[in-house]
Amino acid sequence: MSDESNPAEGAAIRAYDDHASIVGMVAVSWNGAQESLYLMFVVLMGLRKPEAEAIFFTLKADSAQRDITRELAKAVLAHNADLLKRTTEAINAFDRLAGERNAAIHTMWHASIGEGTVRPSPHAKRHGALRPDHRTQFLQLTHKLADLEGELFDLAREIQQHLASRDISHRQTIP
8 A cells, every 4th residue: 555645655656557557558459459360360260269269279479370370361362362462461560569569568677666667677688679768669559559450350351251252161171
């Protein structure tokens, strides 16, 4: 419990709360984009969600999930160069944001009660994607991720409609 009569402690708690909120926003925004990627994977696989989920979530690294979705798009959308290009570009954009997300999530942070600040630990290696004004960096990242989430979701719907309109079943059957 904070002692409101100590202004330094109050400032430190506010700085900590603000920092935790921004890092949390990055995590939630990342997960929203990841969910849209998962839905795209489901559509591309042509499987029920439980089957697709068993494959997608067996891959523990987000990068592996992006890689498998990108490769699946290449196979399923080979007949539609425009849709494949836009899908690949969106997944590549997701790849490019990973470093900044990792900077937010994996940086070791140091909270100073005396200074009322939260900053990268002076005792650990600084993440290469972390900018000096990381607060602004992370706020901008949440906006980029929100836009990407919408783009991936819209592409998943477009892929679904495209495959349905062509009556394309890409499930393999064994004779």
